[in-house]
Amino acid sequence: MSPRRTPVDTAVTAPRAGATHRVHLTAAGVSLVLDVTDGRIPAIVHWGAALGVSGGDGPTGTAREPGTAGEPGTAGGPEPPNRSAALGAAALDALCEAAVDVVPNNAVDVPVRLGIIPQQCDGWIGRPGLTGSRADGSGWAPRLVTRSLHLEGRPLTEPHVETGPARLRVDLADENLGLAVALDIELLESGLLRLRAALTNTLETPYDLDELTLALPVPGDADELLDFAGRWGKERTPQRSRFTVGTHLRENRRGRTGADATHVLHAARPGLGFRTGEAWAVHTAHSGNHRHLAEQINTGTRLLGGGELLLPGEVRLGAGEQYVGPWLYASYGAGLDDVAHRFHRHLRSRPHHVDPRRPVTLNVWEAVYFDHDLARLTDLADRAAALGVERYVLDDGWFGSRRDDTSGLGDWIVSADVWPDGLGPLIDHVRGLGMEFGLWFEPEMVNEDSDVARAHPEWIMAPAPDRIPLESRHQQVLNLSIPAAYAHVRDQMSALLETYDIDYLKWDHNRDLLEAATRATGRAAVHEQTLATYRLMDELKATHPGLEIESCSSGGARVDLEILERTDRVWVSDCIDPLERQQMNRWTSQLIPLELMGSHIASGRSHSTGRLHTLGFRAATAVFGHLGIEWDLAAATEEELEELREWIAFYTSRRELLLTGDxxxxxxxxxxxxxxxxxxxxxxxxxxxxxxxxxxxxxxxxxxxxxxxxxxxxxxxxxxxxxxxxxxxxxxxxxxxxxxxxxxxxxxxxxxxxxxxxxxxxxxxxxxxxxxxARCTDHLPGPGGPGDPIERR
Structure with missing residues (x-):
């Protein structure tokens, strides 16, 4: 790894000996209470339903940090949201003290305290949050203590603070072991909580990081777990289990989020439904190897946690180097809909969130597959435009020797054999019909039968120079952590984006990362590959403003909140069978809103299941998402085309509601x-x-x-x-x-x-x-007459 080098902050003053801080953040019906007692690592005392009594400012002594009459972190202006729901200093102290457990027999002589980064020095006997070591074997059992706290960038000096949504930065250190951690804890306006930790090595000798996992406590009566499994073509299948002693560990080693990803891990009180039962849920926002866990030790303490899963040797920190972990998002709600709404409202609040007037899309994959013929493709464009389609996407098969899936991948040059005049004639035709144009890429992959693989076999990910992983879909992984390989892909993609008027990229990723290493050294490289993918997306978007990217990964195998920081929708699944999509759309939306979910009307017989379905069932399923078509329109009857036109008209007339509502x-x-x-x-x-x-x-x-x-x-x-x-x-x-x-x-x-x-x-x-x-002039029916007018509201 080449970690980010950051200067170590030696000027920050540690709290006075025995310093204690209690912080209460509240927003949108959620409260988070943090306890930093005697400078120890922060512990969450309460995360759940909002605390406090509305209408008052709290007893004297409750600090208003930062700023007393302004937005969080500013002076002047309106009060922070929910600021009036104050507990007061005495109540905060009582709440934190009441949460201290008794000391059981045959245990450490002080109450066990679960920190956000669990550690053995606090008496925690479960999975530690931070593990790693130096060459001499030291550094594996840190004792992190709080050196400083900042709320919205301002030093936190008061012992008691209550405010609305805000970010708390906690600087932790074990100076003897040469480790420093910057821990960000942020309650967002949606009531969604997120946490992230960054580890810095402050000694000259390297430090090998094994794991950095954050944890949140959940109540002891949260007896049920709900998470997800699945496979290709049937992503996000719910599974429920009991929350018992031990660890429910979901480790993903696929190098991508995975069709069987945990997605969202919930712990819930009995009776969990869409609108019933309290639930606490976490999501690790990372697109490479990652983990989620639910753990209970024999004292009854329960937690949910998550973080990146690092392969051996992936993160070796030199002096002053830093590893930044992924965000762990956490949502509390009364029922699954409430949990989902917090994720949705956060995503919709982002300044770069998608416009709800999303164009209806035609993707030609299931219409033509690799059979690219200009006359046939322009005919599809004509038919689509006549139906009201607004975006046309050319899928796999337009480049290099790519006449099937065995060759050409990685050679991002328009095939002269299939497209002697380039893509211009098709793109000009599509745009002349008033539609946007999109193009399929798979930038992280390569066929061994390709010009780039023959020229640079060292760019293929492999654990040794003389060894190569098993093929999957006849392809291997192109190592984007190698600067020359990264530049090759970026430059070929950029050349096409500069040559043609392309609005949209369908970005595919069709295999797991097995034995994924830099071939010359054998060093594991999933971590670096994931960061390089993020960087490539960011760079292309920065240099081509307005470009949209769809995250497709063998269908829905890369659906997470970090990939969605740089993409504009996900492809829920390669299976467009509406019966299967009813389930997959339903549970994909537990994390993301409908406008970020590609949802297409397929042909009458599903290409992935062979089932036959009416157009009505296919369309009624697909309109709850970003609508598209994946169907050979030339094979449709006139009756089907007319019905399809009506469904598209219905969707476009309700689009803003469908893509902004709850x-x-x-x-x-x-x-x-x-x-x-x-x-x-x-x-x-x-x-x-x-x-x-x-x-x-x-x-x-x-x-x-x-x-x-x-x-x-x-x-x-x-x-x-x-x-x-x-x-x-x-x-x-x-x-x-x-x-x-x-x-x-x-x-x-x-x-x-x-x-x-x-x-x-x-x-x-x-x-x-x-x-x-109903309008004010409408009437409710009544006995023997039209009824009374409805009052204006």
Whole structure:
């Protein structure tokens, strides 16, 4: 590794002997209370529901840091959010003291204290947070203590601080072992918590880092774990287990986030559902090897944690060198929807978040595969534009000798054999139709049968010069941590972006990183490869403003919050079968909002499962995401094209709602009828889906409830009627009336609390309900007359 060299801060003064600080941060219904007692490593006393009493400033002695009458970190201006929910110094002390455990028999003689970086010197007998060593074997058992604290960049001197969302920097050190840690703890306005640690070696002798994992405590009655597994074509499959003594360890050694990634690890009290049960959840924001863990020791203490998984020798810190770990995001909520909303609101608050008016996309992969023919591709463009498609993406097969997946990968030069006049004729045609143009790349990979591999075999990742990993999809990994290899890929991609008017890159990554090392030395290089990929994306975006990038990795094998700092959507899965996508879209959205999820309408027979589905089910599934098409439109009937045109028109008319509203999952996750939707921020409109994903053991379904709406309002419900009637649809009376008339007026309280009778549908059918707040001139039906006008709200 070539760690970042940073000067070691020797000027920071340590707190006075025995200094104690208690910090309370609160935002969006969440409180975080930190205890730094006697200068020890910070411990989380409370992370969960907001504490404090609204309306007061707290007892005297509670400091307002930083600034007393301004935004966090400034003087002047409005109060920080939730600043009024103060506990006061005495209550903070009482809360921290009440959290101190008793000393059990046959244990250390002081109460065990779980720090954010767990360490044995505090009596912790579970997995340590920081492990590593020097050549003589020392340095493996650090004793980190707090040297200074800064809140929003200002030194923290007061013993008690309460404020709204803010970032706390804690400088830790073990001066004897020559280790310093900068720990960032930030509560965001969404109520989402994130933590990150950076380790610096302050001695002259090198330090080999093995692991840096952060931990957050969860209540002892959080008895259930929920995380995810999966495989290619069936990503993000939920799995539940009991939280018992020991370690639930999910280590990912694929060199990418993985189709079987943990995604989000939850610990929950009994009764966890979409809108019930308290849950605490973590996500490691890293696109290479990483870990998540849930651990309980025999005292009953429980934690969730995560960090990067480092291979032997990947991080060797010289004097003054620093390793910066990934962000560990943590979300608390009352139910899974609440947990998800915190992630979504954080992502949507970023200044570089995507525009919700996302272009409807045609990707030509399942239409033509490697058979690139200008006449056929321009015909697809004509058909797509006539339907209302706004972006056209040319997939794999346009470069080098790439006529199938066995050769050419890594040679990012337009094939003269297939494209004698270059890509210009196709791009000009596409843009002349008013559509954007996108192009497929796989920058981190290479075929052995390629010009670049023949010229530079040393650029292929391998554990030794005379040994090479097993092929996967006939390809190997190109080592971007080698500067010349990095420059080769960057320059070839940049040349194409400068030559052609390209708006969008579909960035693929089709194999795991097995035996991934620098071939000349045999040194593991997954860590450096991951950072180089980030750097390449950042550089291309900086030099080509407005360029969008899609993260595709054998489908959905690279979905994490760090890759989404530099990409604009993820491809949920290579499987576009709508039945499978109902599950995968549902659980991908536990972390990211719908506008970041590529969701396409495929051909009638799924290319990955062989199932046949109606266009109605395919489209009703796909509109909950960034809509696209993956279908040979030349093979579609006129009836299918007309129905597809209507679905695209429906989507574009509701696009802003679908891609900015709050996700709501209204079923219990056990029924054969899945009910989910999107509700506008002002609760004025919503679109809900009723999707039959199987057959129910009962002849009728549960009543339909539509959470998230305003119980005090009145709404007009309209079934969405596009194309043929869904198979097996038997509508209850209210739905029949809504379909025959211009919708049906229903009080919001009935929709949110009592519910409506559910229709019957054959399996693998779906029906959408469009909901809008009634106007003041609308009337609720009454006995014998049109009813009373609805009051203006």
């Amino acid at each position: 996700l709501v999952r209204a079923d219990r996750g056990e029924s054969a009828l899945w009910v989910h939707g999107v509700v506008a921020a002002d609760r004025g409109s919503a679109v809900f889906s009723l999707a039959a994903v199987g057959r129910s053991a009962e002849s009728q379904h549960e009543r339909l409830r539509f959470p998230g709406l305003d119980p005090a309002a009145t709404y007009r419900l309209r079934p969405v009627r596009i194309g043929p009637r869904p198979s097996g649809l038997t509508m209850p009376p209210w739905m029949t009336r809504a379909a025959e008339e211009d919708g049906l007026l229903v009080p919001g309280a009935a929709l949110t609390h009592s519910g409506l009778a559910a229709p019957l549908l054959d399996p693998e059918q779906a029906l959408l309900i469009d909901i809008s707040r």
